[in-house]
Amino acid sequence: MKLYLKSWFWVIFFALVCCCCFVIYLLPKGGNGYVGVYQNGELICSFDEEELNEDRELVIEYMGGTNTISISEGSVSITQASCPDGDCVRHGPLEPGGTPIICLPNRLVIKYIDETKNDDVDAVSGDVK
Amino acid sequence: MRKHMGRTACLIISMLLLLSGCGGEGSTGASEEFFAMDTYMRITVYGDDAEEMAEEAKDEIERIEALLSITGESEIAVINAEGEGDVSDETRGVLERAIEIGKLTEGAFDITIYPVVDAWGFFSGDYRVPDEEEIGELISHTGIENISISDDNSVTFAQQGMGIDLGGIGKGYAGQRVHDLLADYGVSSALMELGGNVCLLGAKPDGSLWRVGIMSPFDDSERIGVIEAEDVSIVTSGGYQRYFMEDGVVYHHIIDPSTGFPADNGLASVTVVCSDGLLADALSTALFVMGEDGACSFWKENGGFEMLLVTDDERIIVSSGVADFFQPEDGYITEVVSR
Amino acid sequence: MRTRKLAETALLAATALIIYIVEAQIPSLTNIPGIKLGLSNTVTLFAMYTVGTGQAVCVLVIRVLLGTFATGQVMSLIFSAAGGTISFAVCALLKRVFPIRMIWVVSIFGAIGHNIGQIAAAVLVTGTWEIIYYLPVLIISGVFTGTFTGLAAQFAVKRMGKNDC
Numbered sequence: 001m002k003l004y005l006k007s008w009f010w011v012i013f014f015a016l017v018c019c020c021c022f023v024i025y026l027l028p029k030g031g032n033g034y035v036g037v038y039q040n041g042e043l044i045c046s047f048d049e050e051e052l053n054e055d056r057e058l059v060i061e062y063m064g065g066t067n068t069i070s071i072s073e074g075s076v077s078i079t080q081a082s083c084p085d086g087d088c089v090r091h092g093p094l095e096p097g098g099t100p101i102i103c104l105p106n107r108l109v110i111k112y113i114d115e116t117k118n119d120d121v122d123a124v125s126g127d128v129k
Numbered sequence: 130m131r132k133h134m135g136r137t138a139c140l141i142i143s144m145l146l147l148l149s150g151c152g153g154e155g156s157t158g159a160s161e162e163f164f165a166m167d168t169y170m171r172i173t174v175y176g177d178d179a180e181e182m183a184e185e186a187k188d189e190i191e192r193i194e195a196l197l198s199i200t201g202e203s204e205i206a207v208i209n210a211e212g213e214g215d216v217s218d219e220t221r222g223v224l225e226r227a228i229e230i231g232k233l234t235e236g237a238f239d240i241t242i243y244p245v246v247d248a249w250g251f252f253s254g255d256y257r258v259p260d261e262e263e264i265g266e267l268i269s270h271t272g273i274e275n276i277s278i279s280d281d282n283s284v285t286f287a288q289q290g291m292g293i294d295l296g297g298i299g300k301g302y303a304g305q306r307v308h309d310l311l312a313d314y315g316v317s318s319a320l321m322e323l324g325g326n327v328c329l330l331g332a333k334p335d336g337s338l339w340r341v342g343i344m345s346p347f348d349d350s351e352r353i354g355v356i357e358a359e360d361v362s363i364v365t366s367g368g369y370q371r372y373f374m375e376d377g378v379v380y381h382h383i384i385d386p387s388t389g390f391p392a393d394n395g396l397a398s399v400t401v402v403c404s405d406g407l408l409a410d411a412l413s414t415a416l417f418v419m420g421e422d423g424a425c426s427f428w429k430e431n432g433g434f435e436m437l438l439v440t441d442d443e444r445i446i447v448s449s450g451v452a453d454f455f456q457p458e459d460g461y462i463t464e465v466v467s468r
Numbered sequence: 469m470r471t472r473k474l475a476e477t478a479l480l481a482a483t484a485l486i487i488y489i490v491e492a493q494i495p496s497l498t499n500i501p502g503i504k505l506g507l508s509n510t511v512t513l514f515a516m517y518t519v520g521t522g523q524a525v526c527v528l529v530i531r532v533l534l535g536t537f538a539t540g541q542v543m544s545l546i547f548s549a550a551g552g553t554i555s556f557a558v559c560a561l562l563k564r565v566f567p568i569r570m571i572w573v574v575s576i577f578g579a580i581g582h583n584i585g586q587i588a589a590a591v592l593v594t595g596t597w598e599i600i601y602y603l604p605v606l607i608i609s610g611v612f613t614g615t616f617t618g619l620a621a622q623f624a625v626k627r628m629g630k631n632d633c
Contacts, residue, residue, distance in 0.1 A: 004565070010573045014611045021604035040595060099601050102594070109596045121355055122333070125400055126344035126365025128168065128325040 035076050035094060036113035037069065039106075046113065047071065062106040069110065076110055078103065158334070161187045165194050166300055168324025174311065175318040175334040182316050186307045190323070193303045196220055197295045199243070199252065209243070209292040213285040221282050223295060223302055223407070230298075230411045231273040233431065237423070238415035239386035241271040243292035251382045252294075256373035258380060264389035271386060301410020304328030304362055308406065325365060328406050332359040338454070344369075345458075346397035346439055353439060354457040362406035366413035367398030367439070385418050394420025397441050402451050403434035412436070421446065425466050476519050481530040484511035488535040492544075506582040506613060508535075509555060513575055513621035517568060518628070521560050528552050546593060547586045554585035568625055575618025580610035 003009050036046040039062060057070040057079070067088065068080035075093040078101055088103035100111035159179035162171045170190065174182040196219060199206055208214040216224065227240045245267045250256040259267075267290075275287040295302075300323045308330050311319050319330035320339065329339050338357040345351040346367040356363060368381030368391065385392040399417040403409035412434055416424035421440055428436055428448050435451035447455050449467040457463050487508040508531055515524035532552050536545040558581035562574040583606035590599045 005567070005570065007570070010570075010576075014576060014615075018608050018611055021607045025604040025608075038596060042595075100596075100599075102596070102599065104590065104594060107594055109594060109599075121340040121342035121352070123320055123322045123327045123339070124325075124342040124344055124352065125327045125356075125363040126325050126346075126367060126370070126398060127342075127349075128370045 034113045036111060038109040038111070043113075047076070049074075052076070060106070060108060062108065065106045067103050067106050067108050077101070078108075078110070081106070159183045163187055165190050166198065166296075166303065166324065168300070170324060171322045172307065173320045173322075174316055176316055178314075182311055182314060182319070185314070186311060186319075186321070189307050189310055190303045193299070193306060197223065197299045197302070199292075199294050199296070205293060205295060208284050208286075212289065212291070213283065216278075216282050216284055218282065221278060221284075223298065224276070224278060224284065224293075226407060227293075227295060227298055227411065228273045228276065230408065230415070234412070234415040234419070234427070236272070236386050237418040238297060238411045239271060239273060240293045240295060240297065241273055241275065241291060242384055242386045243294035244270060244290060245386075245389045246294065246382070246384050247292070249380065249382075249384065250373075251371065256375070256380070258375050258378075259389075268386075268389045297414045298407050298410045300324060300326045301362060301364060301406040301408070303406075304410075305406030308362075325370065326362065326406070326410060327364070328362045329358060329360055343400050343437065344398070347443065352458060353445060353461055354455055354463075356400070356402065356437070356451060357454045357456075358402060358451075361402050361404050362409040363400060363402050364406070364409040364413045365398055365400040366417050367396075368392075368417075369398065383414060383417050392418040392420075394418065394423070395441050396420055396424070396438055397443075398439045399424065400437040400439075401434055402436070405433070408434060428466065429468050473519070473523060477515075477523050477526050477530070480511055480515050480519070480523075480527045481534070484508045484527055484531040485534050485538065487511065488531055489538050492535075492538075506551060506555065506579050506610075507617055509559075509575065509578055509582065509614075510617040510620045510624075512552075512556060513559060513571060513578065513618065514624050516559060516563055517571060517621070517625045521563070524560075525556070528556055546589050550585040550589035551582040552585075554588075555579065555582035557581070568622065571622040571625065572615055572618030575621060576611055576614030579614030579617065580607055583607065583610045 034046055034048055035052060036043050037060065038044065039060065044060070052071060052074045055072045057068055060067050060069060065082040066080070067078050067082070070077055070079045077093040078088040078091070081088050081103055083103065083105040088101050088108070091101045094101050094110055094112070096112055100109050102109050158173050158175040159182070160171055160173045161183040162169070164170070172183050172186045174186065195201070195203055196217070197203060197205055199209060204214060204216045204220045230238050231240065245264060246252065248259045248263060248267055270288050270290045275291060276284065276293065277287065278284050304321050304323050304326055305328065307321055308328050311330055317331045318334045321328040321330070325344070327341050333339055338359050341356050341358060341363050342352040343354055343356060344365060345353045346369040349369070366383060368383055370382065372379050372381035374380070381391045383392050384390065396417050399413050401409040401413040401416065403412065416427065416436060416438070419427060421438055424436060424438055425446070435448045437451060437455060438446040440446070443461070445457060445461050445463040447463050447465055449465055452463070452465045455463065487510065491507045512524055512528050515527045532545065532548045535548060555578040559574050559578040562577055566574050584603070587599060587603055587606060591597055
């Protein structure tokens with residue numbers, strides 16, 4: 001009698017796998033208020049919390065294709081895309097701890113980034129406030 | 130069948146462990162935050178007994194403040210009021226070092242400039258611009274050669290109306306004392322922020338270098354870059370730190386001992402990196418007074434410290450010893466001086 | 469005999485293609501264009517258990533290539549190929565262990581492999597490892613779609629058997 005030939009074993013196994021994945025999915029995903037825009041894996045611009053409060057739109061080009069990124073009321077979303085599927089537009093606004101916005105045809109990724117890793121300092125010399 | 134169950138259990142347990150492993154990591158530190166020496170201070174100690182150690186550090190700074198400040202009943206305050214007075218061995222040591230650095234910098238660092246700075250109102254906060262005559266009169270009563278310290282620790286001034294201020298080294302000295310005290314207690318990692326003076330004991334608890342931002346003299350919400358270092362003091366002096374405006378002219382608190390007016394030699398700020406906190410503190414002021422050329426030649430002639438100068442026209446000049454550990458913010462170009 | 473094989477492969481590939489094109493109309497789970505549920509895996513599995521692994525490869529390759537032409541996305545060729553290859557490899561290995569009544573298990577592993585392959589391709593293409601955030605979602609979806617396609621393949625194999633095809 002081999003366990004792996006029992007259906008109930010696999011039912012329990014896959015149920016556990018699903019539970020684990022669900023928990024992992026709910027875990028907060030890095031980043032601390034900075035939003036980074038990446039093209040082809042390179043950071044092309046970023047916004048800190050202050051900049052996120054200035055409503056505006058910007059158009060990002062890639063090999064003839066375009067995406068319009070719009071910042072309004074502190075959240076970032078893609079409102080227009082040149083590609084036919086428009087998945088990035090359907091993603092809706094970027095949420096902290098949520099999934100990144102990805103436009104594959106234009107190699108564009110917008111996500112929360114952990115700016116502190118590189119930028120945070122332990123102390124500031126000359127700060128007399 | 131048992132075997133399979135075991136494997137599955139292992140898998141599930143290791144998954145759970147992976148999940149729980151994402152929490153915070155160890156390395157606890159304790160901080161003391163307080164006001165002393167007319168500024169805001171924070172001392173963070175890592176390792177065993179961190180809280181106790183931070184408390185000790187705070188006590189040490191308050192002890193030094195009582196010894197060196199120009200107010201209250203301190204030994205220095207008594208000398209300034211009476212024109213003479215007896216000092217402890219410790220105060221004598223600090224005074225002698227101040228005089229020594231004064232000689233080394235040819236008067237660019239001068240603890241006897243006190244009456245002039247006082248006339249500008251930088252101690253009282255009642256800022257005013259003294260006229261040339263008044264400054265000329267006051268400046269004739271300055272100069273470290275007019276201080277004499279006898280063998281029995283008695284300090285006397287050669288002239289009437291003199292005064293000394295150890296504000297230019299007090300924080301640096303306090304930082305160094307706390308550094309040495311904590312090191313004696315066996316602390317291997319601590320961060321002392323004494324109102325813009327940064328004193329580092331050892332490296333960070335994880336063994337990496339501390340990252341110390343250098344304040345921009347042009348915008349108090351920005352930094353000009355970051356210095357990575359361990360076990361040194363990093364002190365920045367700049368006119369932006371205390372100043373007042375009158376008739377559209379900015380007057381800052383770093384008085385050039387040779388003119389009696391705010392130093393105006395093309396520098397916006399000077400950062401000194403040095404394993405001696407007192408020296409770092411004194412030199413940051415002295416180099417600011419000397420200006421770019423003076424500071425560079427002083428650095429070439431004297432070893433034992435590294436420097437970072439920010440000029441009024443927004444150039445950054447770093448000495449070769451710190452150049453590799455300095456990362457400028459975007460938009461700044463650094464020039465390196467070598468010996 | 470050769471004609472029979474040719475006909476079998478063509479028929480299976482056509483079925484797979486239809487499922488693939490229908491699937492392309494289902495909104496994506498991930499906001500990543502090109503990443504699919506992998507429903508056409510039913511046919512691959514069916515082929516594997518009936519006409520054999522060799523012919524199943526042919527079915528897969530035809531489906532991936534023609535599917536790309538049909539849906540007109542070059543991007544989906546990369547994902548289809550990456551997902552299809554890994555899924556096929558996983559299924560081919562597990563087929564040696566699992567009997568017909570356990571096809572659904574093989575299918576789930578295949579579906580998970582399919583999604584991992586697609587994610588890996590997307591990570592490589594965009595240079596953005598954050599796409600991995602979609603992995604838990606895709607594993608869960610793999611379990612469900614895998615069960616569904618697996619059971620479908622299982623019933624089909626049982627009903628039709630080797631000789632009726």
